[in-house]
Amino acid sequence: MELKSTNQEEWSLIIRPQRAWWDLRLGDLWRYRDLVWLFVWRDFVSTYKQTVLGPLWHIVQPIATTVVFTVIFGNIARLSTDGLPPFLFYMTGNTVWSYFSACLMSTSDTFRGNAGIFGKVYFPRLITPISIVISNLLSFGIQFLIFAGFLIYFKLSGSLVYPNSWMLFLPALLVIMAGMGLGLGIIISSLTTKYRDLQKLVGFGVQLLMYGTPVIYPLSSVDEQWRWLILANPMTPVVEFFRMAFLGTSSLSPLYLFYSLGFVFVVALFGILIFNRVEITFMDTV
Amino acid sequence: MSNTVISVENISKSYRLGVIGTGTFFGDLNRWWARKLGKPDPYAKIGEVDHGNRYGESILALNNVDFKVKQGEALGIIGRNGAGKSTLLKIFSQVTAPTSGLVRVKGRISSLLEVGTGFHPELTGRENIYLNGAILGMSRAEVKRKFDEIVDFSGVEKFIDTPVKRYSSGMYVRLAFSVAAHLEPDILVVDEVLAVGDIEFQNKCLGKMGEVAEGGRTVIFVSHNMGAISRFCSRVILLQSGEVFKDGSTQDVIDAYHENLQHRSQMVDGNRLVDSPMGFVRWSVGNKSNNSLYRTYSLNPLELSFRLTVTEPINQAHFGIAIYLTDGQLIWAMKSTDIYKEYLDFQPGNYEMSFNLPSLPLREGNYWLKISANSRLKQFDVWDVEPALEIISKTESILPGKWQGVVNMPCEIKIAPVGEE
Numbered sequence: 001m002e003l004k005s006t007n008q009e010e011w012s013l014i015i016r017p018q019r020a021w022w023d024l025r026l027g028d029l030w031r032y033r034d035l036v037w038l039f040v041w042r043d044f045v046s047t048y049k050q051t052v053l054g055p056l057w058h059i060v061q062p063i064a065t066t067v068v069f070t071v072i073f074g075n076i077a078r079l080s081t082d083g084l085p086p087f088l089f090y091m092t093g094n095t096v097w098s099y100f101s102a103c104l105m106s107t108s109d110t111f112r113g114n115a116g117i118f119g120k121v122y123f124p125r126l127i128t129p130i131s132i133v134i135s136n137l138l139s140f141g142i143q144f145l146i147f148a149g150f151l152i153y154f155k156l157s158g159s160l161v162y163p164n165s166w167m168l169f170l171p172a173l174l175v176i177m178a179g180m181g182l183g184l185g186i187i188i189s190s191l192t193t194k195y196r197d198l199q200k201l202v203g204f205g206v207q208l209l210m211y212g213t214p215v216i217y218p219l220s221s222v223d224e225q226w227r228w229l230i231l232a233n234p235m236t237p238v239v240e241f242f243r244m245a246f247l248g249t250s251s252l253s254p255l256y257l258f259y260s261l262g263f264v265f266v267v268a269l270f271g272i273l274i275f276n277r278v279e280i281t282f283m284d285t286v
Numbered sequence: 287m288s289n290t291v292i293s294v295e296n297i298s299k300s301y302r303l304g305v306i307g308t309g310t311f312f313g314d315l316n317r318w319w320a321r322k323l324g325k326p327d328p329y330a331k332i333g334e335v336d337h338g339n340r341y342g343e344s345i346l347a348l349n350n351v352d353f354k355v356k357q358g359e360a361l362g363i364i365g366r367n368g369a370g371k372s373t374l375l376k377i378f379s380q381v382t383a384p385t386s387g388l389v390r391v392k393g394r395i396s397s398l399l400e401v402g403t404g405f406h407p408e409l410t411g412r413e414n415i416y417l418n419g420a421i422l423g424m425s426r427a428e429v430k431r432k433f434d435e436i437v438d439f440s441g442v443e444k445f446i447d448t449p450v451k452r453y454s455s456g457m458y459v460r461l462a463f464s465v466a467a468h469l470e471p472d473i474l475v476v477d478e479v480l481a482v483g484d485i486e487f488q489n490k491c492l493g494k495m496g497e498v499a500e501g502g503r504t505v506i507f508v509s510h511n512m513g514a515i516s517r518f519c520s521r522v523i524l525l526q527s528g529e530v531f532k533d534g535s536t537q538d539v540i541d542a543y544h545e546n547l548q549h550r551s552q553m554v555d556g557n558r559l560v561d562s563p564m565g566f567v568r569w570s571v572g573n574k575s576n577n578s579l580y581r582t583y584s585l586n587p588l589e590l591s592f593r594l595t596v597t598e599p600i601n602q603a604h605f606g607i608a609i610y611l612t613d614g615q616l617i618w619a620m621k622s623t624d625i626y627k628e629y630l631d632f633q634p635g636n637y638e639m640s641f642n643l644p645s646l647p648l649r650e651g652n653y654w655l656k657i658s659a660n661s662r663l664k665q666f667d668v669w670d671v672e673p674a675l676e677i678i679s680k681t682e683s684i685l686p687g688k689w690q691g692v693v694n695m696p697c698e699i700k701i702a703p704v705g706e707e
Contacts, residue, residue: 013390035421042406045408123421281383
């Protein structure tokens with residue numbers, strides 16, 4: 001113990017059985033920042049190289065989903081869209097939701113999906129989910145451009161939609177969604193090192209959560225009695241805010257976004273703590 | 287004291303044996319529920335005693351390992367399979383953490399357990415150099431600075447903008463090693479699997495590592511290859527069953543290793559405890575013409591003897607044997623069924639099994655043997671035979687190294703004058 005106190009500064013690395021929970025090694029994360037971009041680049045290239053349908057898929061998927069939503073929920077079930085053109089209404093919901101769910105789904109497989117690399121070399125494991133969240137921005141970007149195209153078309157053809165300056169907050173929305181997806185994803189990922197079947201629940205859970213978020217219906221159409229439940233969902237303000245910024249209609253005060261932000265802070269912090277705890281020995285159990 | 291760069295302090299690592307949880311959430315829930323109702327564990331294996339409260343046994347892969355490494359030292363770590371070498375490597379590389387104890391490190395440490403980690407088949411050689419470099423801890427600027435050197439060393443400059451999925455496996459490995467070889471950490475921890483590829487490139491790799499060691503940097507080299515160990519290392523640690531068995535000068539420890547290997551005390555294969563009804567315990571060269579147990583002369587008749595232990599009646603057994611170059615290149619392999627044409631039955635007991643070769647047409651050097659015992663349905667034992675077979679030559683060859691080859695064939699030369707035709 002004596003030795004430790006006198007020599008501590010000399011050692012650049014101490015490998016110990018368990019790190020203190022506050023020892024997040026954020027310095028390491030910064031040192032490996034180049035790796036984040038290289039992973040993003042790798043994801044980008046591997047998705048788009050040699051696949052003609054790669055980029056096309058990102059165009060077809062949101063349009064097809066939106067058409068299906070429009071037909072089923074708009075024309076058959078006749079759900080309210082707050083007086084907005086159903087096509088644009090569903091497209092906003094879908095654009096926001098796909099980014100969040102993609103972040104959540106792909107980060108929730110961090111440990112098991114990368115066991116091959118993680119078993120051979122050390123780098124801060126958090127690099128992987130961070131790069132995934134950034135990679136997903138690309139398909140969000142494509143979807144968003146498609147949405148913007150349709151928005152302009154609808155606006156020019158006289159629909160009652162009012163894009164406004166709230167849209168400058170889009171980056172903040174993205175940070176909230178990425179943080180929420182990442183935080184929940186790495187919590188699940190940490191749990192799945194012990195329980196593999198949780199991974200299967202994720203896909204199902206995300207789908208259920210979508211119905212608990214005003215993606216295919218506006219918040220205003222929810223009964224007063226149940227509204228608190230939908231409002232408790234931290235994704236609700238995000239979807240509603242996005243609609244308000246680009247279509248100009250929402251029944252929710254933008255201040256609710258602070259609730260989402262607070263949630264992100266808690267879930268990301270908790271996620272990073274548990275991830276940090278699991279990362280040092282997960283190779284023994286995975 | 288001041289120039290100690292790695293201090294390993296009472297490191298232990300235990301692994302739990304068997305499946306502790308059922309691995310699924312519902313499995314654990316189901317088991318908990320069954321226990322609550324007083325029913326037998328639905329996941330217990332047939333024939334296994336249900337203890338009700340089952341905590342898995344654990345094995346100590348490392349047990350109180352304690353040593354220090356000084357600045358500029360080239361330390362070799364040897365030991366048979368399962369002795370704890372890979373566990374120690376994993377701890378150094380921070381892939382896993384010790385169960386107890388500490389490792390203190392001074393300076394930047396890089397471990398290479400594998401080459402080409404994270405290589406992506408769709409990316410070009412150039413892109414993979416950057417990616418792999420970053421995974422190994424180099425900054426972009428660092429890779430950029432060494433880029434030409436890396437490409438040069440790998441010898442694949444023509445294909446640097448081709449996706450690596452189109453590379454031959456040799457090119458792939460060469461490129462991967464080149465990236466690893468250009469890391470410049472203060473402390474380099476290397477697994478022997480790194481020395482891969484053809485012999486020429488292998489020597490290049492080993493040469494590069496020697497350079498690193500001579501350049502005053504600290505190297506820890508984990509290997510089975512005693513030749514390479516004695517070439518680089520000034521000090522060697524022999525691990526046995528997770529403990530430091532011997533720590534000292536290279537020759538002393540290598541001698542202890544060979545002595546230690548004469549009996550395959552436990553049947554341990556990798557990290558897997560083989561609890562098998564049939565297995566090999568030791569081997570030797572049966573040819574009594576010289577006094578070493580594992581050595582023979584090139585072109586002499588050779589008898590390879592194996593002690594086989596059988597604890598249960600085995601039906602329809604067959605065996606395989608193979609000889610490899612030390613880089614893993616297979617030279618020769620055979621199955622017992624090639625000769626007997628039928629499977630063999632065994633009663634419990636010890637057997638001496640020998641393979642007789644009229645002559646061994648191999649050049650001098652070390653060769654690896656692998657032997658396996660199987661039934662038609664099951665593999666009982668596969669042993670990467672230790673120590674290696676050593677072949678020595680009666681005559682000093684005057685051929686330069688690159689003309690040594692592998693095969694030594696008896697050959698006569700006749701020269702006679704020919705009249706006008």
